[in-house]
Amino acid sequence: MGSHLRLGVNIDHVATVRNARGIAHPDPVRAALIAVGAGADGITAHLREDRRHIVDDDIARLMAVLDKPLNFEMAATGEMVAIALRHRPHAACIVPEKRQELTTEGGLDAAGAHNHLKPIVAELTKAGIRVSLFVDPDPKQLDAAVSVGAPVVELHTGRYCEVEGGERRSELARIAAAAAHAAKVGLECHAGHGLNFDTVGPVAAVPNLVELNIGHFLVGEAIFNGLADAVRRMRALMDAARAGASE
Numbered sequence: 631m632g633s634h635l636r637l638g639v640n641i642d643h644v645a646t647v648r649n650a651r652g653i654a655h656p657d658p659v660r661a662a663l664i665a666v667g668a669g670a671d672g673i674t675a676h677l678r679e680d681r682r683h684i685v686d687d688d689i690a691r692l693m694a695v696l697d698k699p700l701n702f703e704m705a706a707t708g709e710m711v712a713i714a715l716r717h718r719p720h721a722a723c724i725v726p727e728k729r730q731e732l733t734t735e736g737g738l739d740a741a742g743a744h745n746h747l748k749p750i751v752a753e754l755t756k757a758g759i760r761v762s763l764f765v766d767p768d769p770k771q772l773d774a775a776v777s778v779g780a781p782v783v784e785l786h787t788g789r790y791c792e793v794e795g796g797e798r799r800s801e802l803a804r805i806a807a808a809a810a811h812a813a814k815v816g817l818e819c820h821a822g823h824g825l826n827f828d829t830v831g832p833v834a835a836v837p838n839l840v841e842l843n844i845g846h847f848l849v850g851e852a853i854f855n856g857l858a859d860a861v862r863r864m865r866a867l868m869d870a871a872r873a874g875a876s877e
């Protein structure tokens with residue numbers, strides 16, 4: 631299983647730092663280009679309802695300059711669907727969004743929101759956008775993703791990253807079981823949230839995963855060693871984990 635595992639770099643928190651001053655620097659689009667130059671296979675950006683980091687103009691500029699796929703993270707709202715249809719990014723990842731949360735705290739309840747999600751997934755798919763649902767590693771949510779017509783799921787790795795020891799091992803087993811279930815039901819499987827240099831290896835070694843999306847840690851690490859270095863190290867850790875898994 632030496633297949634290439636794609637790295638999507640989430641540049642939201644470059645915009646967080648920019649917005650703290652209300653000026654143009656640091657520019658998340660510049661960060662995206664550096665990340666691609668250092669080996670990112672794609673860029674992820676989450677346009678939140680409150681525009682706390684990425685803003686509409688960032689999406690327009692990313693679409694204009696990127697020669698790698700943009701994964702547009704969005705809540706399942708009419709406003710965000712309209713924006714996605716206007717820009718037609720390569721992919722859209724539908725996430726749950728609560729105004730007060732610091733970050734995307736849990737996976738989407740695809741099973742509970744079936745009737746709301748199905749027409750949205752259909753509309754985005756019709757526009758040529760590859761839709762993924764950000765869900766907890768729970769087979770019930772993967773079955774729900776199939777039933778709303780999504781071709782891709784992204785498994786939430788936040789809990790795996792938060793806990794330690796035996797609990798982390800059992801979270802990893804849940805992720806591996808969910809990735810196996812995704813393959814069985816015909817879903818492309820991604821994963822992400824909270825990953826860093828210490829936690830990425832075991833996830834990267836999970837069979838059937840084809841993409842990891844990583845943001846906050848890379849942007850934080852960039853403060854110390856630069857973004858290109860952080861992306862290259864993450865890429866190398868992912869490749870080493872994949873190579874080890876195939877031995």
Ligand code: PXP
Nearest residue numbers: 734764822823824843844845846
């Ligand atoms: N995937 C999804 C769907 C997310 O919402 C986020 C956070 O915006 C990430 C991946 C990346 O998480 P982190 O910034 O913790 O690496």
